[in-house]
Amino acid sequence: MLSLRLAGDAELRALEPWQAEELAEHVAAAQEFLDPWLPWVDSVATPDGAARLLQRYADAQARGEGRIFGIWVDGKLSGGVLFRVWDAATGVCEVGVWLAPEVTGQGLVTRAVTHMIDWAFHVRGMHRVEWRCASTNEPSRRTAQRLGMTLDGTLREASQHKGKRYDVEVWSVLAAEWPTKR
Template identity: 75%
Template sequence: MLSLRLTDDAELRALEPWRADELSQHLAAAQEYLTPWLPWVEAAASLDGAAKFLQRYADAQARGEGRVLGIWVDGKLSGGVLFRVWENASGMCEVGVWLAPEMTGRGLVTRAATAMIDWAVRVRGMHRVEWRCVAANEPSRRVAQRLGMRLDGTLRESFPLHGTRHDVEVWSVLASEWPATR
């Protein structure tokens, strides 16, 4: 199996459909922490939902239009990074992430997102990589900044979640800027 070492105890590797049970258990344990920001977590916390989620990304990967990778710490699934949007024609993709609360503050998401962006730009030739987050999600904003992204703007009240409309910030880095951020 291919993997990328993130730290001494953490690695990034494929999160495939056969790992649906592991994903559903991980998301169920972190659901309270993740649900305020990620609408898909509630559905994917069930075995059936996790299987559908992972199959959707496996199908996208087979078409060359996205992928999802997991972050394992000491052999335990603890988060992930994915291409939520992948548009070959426009050369634009969007990176999304999640992490268990007990793993925050270790730089795992920044390292994993760096690897994904580097692959998108250097291997797949993407021109623009976006990062979108609810404006109130300060940890997510800080990751975008650490990645060298610029704030393009705010989509006011564009994201309905749990009966509230949230502002969404759009951050990006262009391929021509990416080497300078590394």
């Protein structure tokens, strides 16, 4: 199994369709914590829904258009990171993340996304990496700042979840900035 150590007991590795049941169990256990920020949580908290999501990313990866990785802590799936959007023609991609509440505050997302940004810029030749989050999601905003991203602006009421509208902040870092921003 290919993996990348993030911390002593944490590793980043591919999250694949055959792991749908493990993903569904993880999301169901963290559902209340994740739900305010991630509109896909309800649909992925079942094995069938998780399988659909993971197959969608496997297909996207085969086309060179996206990727999804899990974060395992002590052998337990505890979160993930993904290239939610990947547009090689324009050189722009978007990173997305989630983490179970019991492993927040350890720098796991920051470390994982740092590796992803390095790969996007230095291996795949991307020009811009974006990070989008609800303007009320303080942990996500702080992570974008730790990554050295710049707040490009706010898309007012651009997201709707469970009948409520949210402002979405767009953060980014450019390839030319990346070595000095970290």
